[in-house]
Amino acid sequence: MANHKSALKRIRSNEAKRLRNRYQHKTTRTFVKRLRHTTDKAEAQELLKKVIGMLDKLAKKNIIHKNKASNQKSKLTKMVNAL
Numbered sequence: 001m002a003n004h005k006s007a008l009k010r011i012r013s014n015e016a017k018r019l020r021n022r023y024q025h026k027t028t029r030t031f032v033k034r035l036r037h038t039t040d041k042a043e044a045q046e047l048l049k050k051v052i053g054m055l056d057k058l059a060k061k062n063i064i065h066k067n068k069a070s071n072q073k074s075k076l077t078k079m080v081n082a083l
Helices: 005-036 041-060 066-082
Strands: none
Touching (some): 005 041, 041 066
C-alpha cells in the first residue's frame, strides 16, 4: 500500500477517473447500439450527431483511440446515409 499522502490521493483520484471513463465509454456504446437498430432516417440523423460528439469526446480524453473513433464515425455515417 502507498506510504505517502500524495500517493493515497493519487489512488483515490485514479479510481474516480476510472469509474467516470467506464461510465462514459459504456454510455457511448449503448448509444451506438441504439443508432445501429434505428430504422427511421430522421431519428438516426439526430442520434448520429449525438454519437459523433460522444466519440470525439472519448477520443480527446484518450479513453478510446482516435482512429477507432474515426472508424466508428465513418461506418455509422455510411449506415445512416444508406437508410
